[in-house]
Amino acid sequence: MKRSAIPIVVAVLAAALVGLLVYGVVARRDDTSLDSAVRKGQRPPAPGAGVMLPVLDGAGKQSLGALRGKVVVLNFWASWCGPCENEAPVLERAQRKLAGSGGTVLGVTYKDDADSSREFVKKYKITYPSLRDDRLDLAPKYGTTKLPETFVLDKAGHVVAMSRGEVSQDFLLRAIDRAQAD
Amino acid sequence: MRGGVLALLALLALAMAPAAALGAQPRASFNDIEDEVMCDTCNVPLNIAESDRADQERAAIRRLIARGLTKQQILAELKSTYGPGILAKPQDSGFSLAVWWVPVAVVACLVALLATLLPRWRRRGRERGEERAQARAPTLSAADERRLDEDLTRYDV
Numbered sequence: 001m002k003r004s005a006i007p008i009v010v011a012v013l014a015a016a017l018v019g020l021l022v023y024g025v026v027a028r029r030d031d032t033s034l035d036s037a038v039r040k041g042q043r044p045p046a047p048g049a050g051v052m053l054p055v056l057d058g059a060g061k062q063s064l065g066a067l068r069g070k071v072v073v074l075n076f077w078a079s080w081c082g083p084c085e086n087e088a089p090v091l092e093r094a095q096r097k098l099a100g101s102g103g104t105v106l107g108v109t110y111k112d113d114a115d116s117s118r119e120f121v122k123k124y125k126i127t128y129p130s131l132r133d134d135r136l137d138l139a140p141k142y143g144t145t146k147l148p149e150t151f152v153l154d155k156a157g158h159v160v161a162m163s164r165g166e167v168s169q170d171f172l173l174r175a176i177d178r179a180q181a182d
Numbered sequence: 183m184r185g186g187v188l189a190l191l192a193l194l195a196l197a198m199a200p201a202a203a204l205g206a207q208p209r210a211s212f213n214d215i216e217d218e219v220m221c222d223t224c225n226v227p228l229n230i231a232e233s234d235r236a237d238q239e240r241a242a243i244r245r246l247i248a249r250g251l252t253k254q255q256i257l258a259e260l261k262s263t264y265g266p267g268i269l270a271k272p273q274d275s276g277f278s279l280a281v282w283w284v285p286v287a288v289v290a291c292l293v294a295l296l297a298t299l300l301p302r303w304r305r306r307g308r309e310r311g312e313e314r315a316q317a318r319a320p321t322l323s324a325a326d327e328r329r330l331d332e333d334l335t336r337y338d339v
Contacts, residue, residue, distance in 0.1 A: 006294050006295075006297070006298045007295075007298060009294065010291050010294050010295050010298075013287055013290075013291045014291060016287075017284065017287065017288065017291075020280060020284065078235070079238070080223075080233070080234035080235040080237075080238050081234075082234075111222050111223055111235065111264065112235075112238070113238050113239075113241070113242055116238055134263050134264050134265070135263075135264060135265040136265060136267075
């Protein structure tokens with residue numbers, strides 16, 4: 001190799017390293033595309049409708065897409081999450097309201113031990129189904145990195161409203177009404 | 183005599199049996215595993231993590247140890263349940279490979295840079311030294327030079 005070529009090679013490698021660093025930082029940034037769309041009043045399609053996840057209480061797998069035609073309150077939770085304990089009764093009340101109209105709350109456990117999740121379900125007398133997202137096949141599609149997070153989906157499978165953090169009764173009832181109205 | 187040797191061999195075999203069994207199936211140590219697993223919600227190794235999720239992971243590891251699994255089996259079980267991100271050691275495939283080759287590339291870049299720049303610096307240093315030496319040498323006028331030559335001839339032995 002010519003001596004004059006070495007600085008060029010070094011510069012290219014240095015640029016590649018900087019590029020890698022930038023990619024690493026950008027790739028780790030939270031996905032907020034869903035947030036901005038919902039904030040603008042749009043109804044983006046619920047991501048990951050085809051992702052099959054194991055059912056927490058029982059055998060087999062289920063996907064969000066199987067609930068198309070129903071209003072769905074998608075809630076990411078874990079047994080180790082304090083705010084999830086606070087909002088469990090709120091979600092259970094929402095389940096009772098939805099059940100009458102064919103809708104459902106769908107829990108998705110996030111990085112949680114399955115036995116602990118089942119104990120949580122028992123402890124808080126949760127009647128709505130939950131799926132296990134142990135390998136994070138679904139949560140990242142919603143930009144979920146912290147718990148709890150809740151997404152309200154209309155019958156067409158579009159996101160009507162979302163709450164990052166502990167969900168309130170008022171927010172949930174209003175969002176369900178909007179989802180059922182259309 | 184022969185019976186004594188046989189008895190001694192039998193005793194040795196008995197003494198070594200548990201060690202051989204342990205060698206084949208090493209018992210997993212919690213401390214050994216804890217620092218190779220990440221707290222997946224805190225993004226720090228489990229041995230320095232303080233959270234409910236970390237406690238849950240520790241309990242899961244203890245349960246797997248109690249089931250008699252080896253360290254490798256426990257790590258494989260955790261990986262299959264929670265994905266490769268649960269392991270503290272970066273994977274040797276895909277984008278994670280960058281963790282291994284980036285330091286090598288950085289060192290190679292530095293070596294190449296030094297290999298290019300060092301000879302230049304040395305050459306420049308040498309040239310500057312010569313210039314300085316030349317600048318320091320006294321310049322003689324034609325008359326002084328003639329007188330010096332005469333003196334040197336006179337003192338020539």
